[in-house]
Amino acid sequence: MLKLQNITYAYDQEPILKGIGFSVNEGEILGILGLSGSGKTTLLKIISGLLVPDEGEYLIENQPAFIKQKKSDKVASELGVVFQQFNLFPHLSVLDNLVMPLRLRTKKPKSECIATAVELLDVLGLKDQIAKFPYQCSGGQQQRIAIARALVLNPKILLIDEPTSSLDKENTKKVEELLKSLHGRGLTLIIITHDLPFAQAMCQRVIELSEGRVVFDGLAESYFNA
Amino acid sequence: MLKLQNITYAYDQEPILKGIGFSVNEGEILGILGLSGSGKTTLLKIISGLLVPDEGEYLIENQPAFIKQKKSDKVASELGVVFQQFNLFPHLSVLDNLVMPLRLRTKKPKSECIATAVELLDVLGLKDQIAKFPYQCSGGQQQRIAIARALVLNPKILLIDEPTSSLDKENTKKVEELLKSLHGRGLTLIIITHDLPFAQAMCQRVIELSEGRVVFDGLAESYFNA
Amino acid sequence: MEYWLEILPPIAQGFKTSLTVYLLTMALALPLGLVLGLLADMVKPARPIIGVFTWIIRGTPLLLQLYVTMYAIPLLIPMRMDRFFAGTVTFVINYAAYFAEIFRSGLAIIPLGQWQAGQVLGLKKREIIFNIILPQMFRNTLLPLINEAITLVKDTSLLAAIAIGEMLRNAKEIVGKDLRVDALVIAGIFYLLFSFMVVSVGKRLEKTYLKQM
Amino acid sequence: MEYWLEILPPIAQGFKTSLTVYLLTMALALPLGLVLGLLADMVKPARPIIGVFTWIIRGTPLLLQLYVTMYAIPLLIPMRMDRFFAGTVTFVINYAAYFAEIFRSGLAIIPLGQWQAGQVLGLKKREIIFNIILPQMFRNTLLPLINEAITLVKDTSLLAAIAIGEMLRNAKEIVGKDLRVDALVIAGIFYLLFSFMVVSVGKRLEKTYLKQM
Amino acid sequence: AANTTKDTSLSDLEKAGKLVVGYTEYPPMGFTEDGTVTGFDIEIAKEVAERLGVDVEFQIIDWDAKVLELNSGNIDVIWNGLTITEDRAKEILFSKPYFDNRIVILTLGSSTVDAISELGGLKVGVEIQSSGQAALEGNAVFSSLDEMVKYTTITEAILDLQAGGIDAIVADEIFARYAVSKNPEGYRVADEVFNSENYGIGFRLEDKALRDKVDEILDEMSEDGTGSAISVEWFGEDLLLR
Numbered sequence A, B: 001m002l003k004l005q006n007i008t009y010a011y012d013q014e015p016i017l018k019g020i021g022f023s024v025n026e027g028e029i030l031g032i033l034g035l036s037g038s039g040k041t042t043l044l045k046i047i048s049g050l051l052v053p054d055e056g057e058y059l060i061e062n063q064p065a066f067i068k069q070k071k072s073d074k075v076a077s078e079l080g081v082v083f084q085q086f087n088l089f090p091h092l093s094v095l096d097n098l099v100m101p102l103r104l105r106t107k108k109p110k111s112e113c114i115a116t117a118v119e120l121l122d123v124l125g126l127k128d129q130i131a132k133f134p135y136q137c138s139g140g141q142q143q144r145i146a147i148a149r150a151l152v153l154n155p156k157i158l159l160i161d162e163p164t165s166s167l168d169k170e171n172t173k174k175v176e177e178l179l180k181s182l183h184g185r186g187l188t189l190i191i192i193t194h195d196l197p198f199a200q201a202m203c204q205r206v207i208e209l210s211e212g213r214v215v216f217d218g219l220a221e222s223y224f225n226a
Numbered sequence C, D: 001m002e003y004w005l006e007i008l009p010p011i012a013q014g015f016k017t018s019l020t021v022y023l024l025t026m027a028l029a030l031p032l033g034l035v036l037g038l039l040a041d042m043v044k045p046a047r048p049i050i051g052v053f054t055w056i057i058r059g060t061p062l063l064l065q066l067y068v069t070m071y072a073i074p075l076l077i078p079m080r081m082d083r084f085f086a087g088t089v090t091f092v093i094n095y096a097a098y099f100a101e102i103f104r105s106g107l108a109i110i111p112l113g114q115w116q117a118g119q120v121l122g123l124k125k126r127e128i129i130f131n132i133i134l135p136q137m138f139r140n141t142l143l144p145l146i147n148e149a150i151t152l153v154k155d156t157s158l159l160a161a162i163a164i165g166e167m168l169r170n171a172k173e174i175v176g177k178d179l180r181v182d183a184l185v186i187a188g189i190f191y192l193l194f195s196f197m198v199v200s201v202g203k204r205l206e207k208t209y210l211k212q213m
Numbered sequence E: 001a002a003n004t005t006k007d008t009s010l011s012d013l014e015k016a017g018k019l020v021v022g023y024t025e026y027p028p029m030g031f032t033e034d035g036t037v038t039g040f041d042i043e044i045a046k047e048v049a050e051r052l053g054v055d056v057e058f059q060i061i062d063w064d065a066k067v068l069e070l071n072s073g074n075i076d077v078i079w080n081g082l083t084i085t086e087d088r089a090k091e092i093l094f095s096k097p098y099f100d101n102r103i104v105i106l107t108l109g110s111s112t113v114d115a116i117s118e119l120g121g122l123k124v125g126v127e128i129q130s131s132g133q134a135a136l137e138g139n140a141v142f143s144s145l146d147e148m149v150k151y152t153t154i155t156e157a158i159l160d161l162q163a164g165g166i167d168a169i170v171a172d173e174i175f176a177r178y179a180v181s182k183n184p185e186g187y188r189v190a191d192e193v194f195n196s197e198n199y200g201i202g203f204r205l206e207d208k209a210l211r212d213k214v215d216e217i218l219d220e221m222s223e224d225g226t227g228s229a230i231s232v233e234w235f236g237e238d239l240l241l242r
């Protein structure tokens, strides 16, 4: 489904990714692990089309993801992304953070969009927060809102950066169950995380980044048993 | 050292803390646990003097922490705080995020302050990032910068909100060791976390919040073995 | 009092003229300035061109610009210039330059993450701008915009320079004729009420946009 | 050309006057506006008072304010008002009101977390303001401030109303005398150069302050 | 108020030792040339001050603020082609008329307008509240004009005349003659003129003693020939009115 080959990226001359290659198959759950600063978030921004790689090839469903430095429409329409810093819309209520993109993307009537959004927020234990603004929510609530916002559009592939960093055990479980059920319905998942128990519970395959290179790429089982 | 009695707090009529009471002894490591949204961060803001409780008493070294709704000087001079969202200074380099408060508080010569800051950043594996600005740092790097900024002032008590949320195992270890060594030199610690292994490794005593009340207050051992 | 009633009509007539130019200028200069501000923020090659434009327009007095449109252009392209049209066009261009810089400022301080969040949600550029960027930009720029909106109230008096009978000129005319300053007092009250309305609209917008977030 | 050299000295002389008032106004109105903006942002009871002040000052024309300082005050308190002093004081108060609103805007959008971070580091209010808040506020307000700074260049021409020999008046005098517009062209060039300097300073500050963060 | 308090204007002036004359840029009555103030009014005023035994200081003023300047004491007299009108006399104490100014039609050199009646159907410019405006409004031709366009300054009227925005200007003769003298090809003055008007020196309402003294000096100057000499120097003929 996704295929990256020899991708390099540098921030102002400082090389971060030094030739990354791997592929993601449809319906897979891939974990991306690595130390803080190893380039996981940078890689996520490349996969989601926000950064253009300096070199290398990136194919999405066998077509180039970047055509003349501009990302193809496919990238945005098939991918959902949860950012490490959430990037919620501060001027919109929690509900509108979901409803606004949903309405624009699906053109469905407002009431229908609201119903979809409320349902999803409820699953993540956020029913009481829908009228609040992001700044009025706790850290873990914000994280779940960000997850809900990415999922409400029903992406084919979900990229998610540290999804459980601010979550307690119980909420982690909720997220885990939600993602697994969506995976059961065909969602492909790419999860960046340092939460090893969570990774072990979720991922089928794992790659590990270190100093800008892939140092492990294989089954989760063999990674965690090594 | 700190003593809270029957503290209540509400955001616009929505009661969050409903009568919190506990005390912190000198040299203790106290963990505050609880579900997302249970009021941990709110409690931290009260302890650090940023929110004035609606009711209840809060004593710091046997003196009221708030005098006529205004926090006493003691609060700021003895406490160090790491926020859940870091609140780094975006206009200052990583180094200056530490040096600026250090110079203002200690009035020591600049070179000395820089040396102190660089040393601490080095311990946290941030030596290569000192010239960057916060937005140029990865999530885990930002978290460590925030920890460093609170520690550089040598507080007597450190309040720290989810200190390992964005950290991998290796960096969590670094933070753990640093905090333990400072504790050995007399630092009192209040740690809000949902990272149970980390809590177990660090804390002597634990309190658990649920729906605005303290539902557990006792030794860490008995909490984790329950 | 009787005297006031007597001099009110020409002042009110002038006020109507001033108000018309005011509303036209706001209605046209705001969107024009917004487009320029967005271009300067988003389209690298457009930046220096807009930079020169805003420099020249802001760098020369509005009065001089009115002279140029009204008295110099007809010398180059033989034509009879309509006073009202010339005045309005000049005001729109002048204010668009100031608005453009304010909008550019308001855009520059929106975190990159907001654009990125819109992009990964698959929103079109236009949708991102209207639903994510502009609401946050208005918050950042509201008070400076009110400043300019108030300045415009008073700048309408410059229309007199191209012989348009705006309020202040009509009032001054009465003062010159009757040698009583009542007309200026009335004009002053009109200006103050007008600017008070602008400030009130601003305060109401402030409540919606300037709240914490 | 010879004619230009002949009319240059009075224009340059006027420019010197305009420049002096300009520099004095900037040097005094910026800090005054800053204090007002900070008070309005931080001290709740001060807000309505400052609100009324900025409304009245911004709501009435600068020209009228010059008349009041120069001609009305001496009628109440018998004194000979120094023209230059009256002009400068009026300009400072007027611009402080505009600056105050811009600063208030720039302060309102700084996240609360920045204040809180300063507070828990045990910094004094003054230290927080100077080291954390103001640098971020300048970033938020730089371009609107440049707008006002450019407007001030041209507003100095209002000094003519209280008979101060600023540049534009001197130029107009020459036009009236010689019935040739050369003097206005020269004045226009002076204004353009002056505002270009202001814009350049702005661009330089932009590089330091308006970068991503 | 002037009757109840004693008029000390003359002695005050002698005490101050100088006469402050308010003027605007209005060539050739008063204007700046090569950095010094000169003109017909200015030269007369210098002579008057000399005979008063005081120094003279010329203070340029904004014409809109002339009464304010006078009443606030910044200047002692307005002396710059100030037309005597009934309305103004309520605010200003006038000297006897000293100059006769006629109102004329100024056009581009290419125009053929020569009579007032020919203004019918044309756009005519005036300076707002000037004697030109009053003269035009008072004339029968006013109702047949295409439009009377009012400018804040006469300079703008000249600019618009050149730009083709208007066809003629009605203004003071001295200004019109001055414009023609600057550019004899470019402008011309129509033969037929409107009524004439008189210039006077403006004093504060209570300064009667000073006004009377100045009038007395002007009479002297007229008799001994100094006045006419100055007039001839500026206008080529004796226009000083007594």
Ligand SMILES: Nc1ncnc2c1ncn2[C@@H]1O[C@H](COP(=O)(O)OP(=O)(O)OP(=O)(O)O)[C@@H](O)[C@H]1O
Residues within 6 Å of the ligand: A011, A012, A014, A016, A034, A035, A036, A037, A038, A039, A040, A041, A042, A043, A084, B129, B135, B136, B137, B138, B139, B140, B141, B166
């Ligand atoms: N805008 C930037 N400019 C310069 N350097 C950057 C920028 N963004 C990231 N970096 C650097 O690139 C490296 C990789 O950053 P990245 O955010 O990809 O790390 P990460 O693997 O996601 O780490 P973490 O687990 O801490 O989030 C880090 O050393 C970081 O300092």
Ligand SMILES: Nc1ncnc2c1ncn2[C@@H]1O[C@H](COP(=O)(O)OP(=O)(O)OP(=O)(O)O)[C@@H](O)[C@H]1O
Residues within 6 Å of the ligand: A129, A135, A136, A137, A138, A139, A140, A141, A166, B011, B012, B014, B016, B034, B035, B036, B037, B038, B039, B040, B041, B042, B043, B084
């Ligand atoms: N400014 C605010 N206005 C209104 N409600 C708020 C505000 N801040 C927090 N809350 C609400 O108060 C409750 C407690 O928030 P708090 O941030 O203290 O939770 P927390 O225990 O730190 O959670 P987490 O582990 O997710 O960070 C939450 O339900 C939150 O939505």
Ligand SMILES: [Mg+2]
Residues within 6 Å of the ligand: A040, A041, A042, A084, A161, B138, B139, B140
């Ligand atoms: Mg990251």
Ligand SMILES: [Mg+2]
Residues within 6 Å of the ligand: A138, A139, A140, B040, B041, B042, B084, B161
């Ligand atoms: Mg929290």
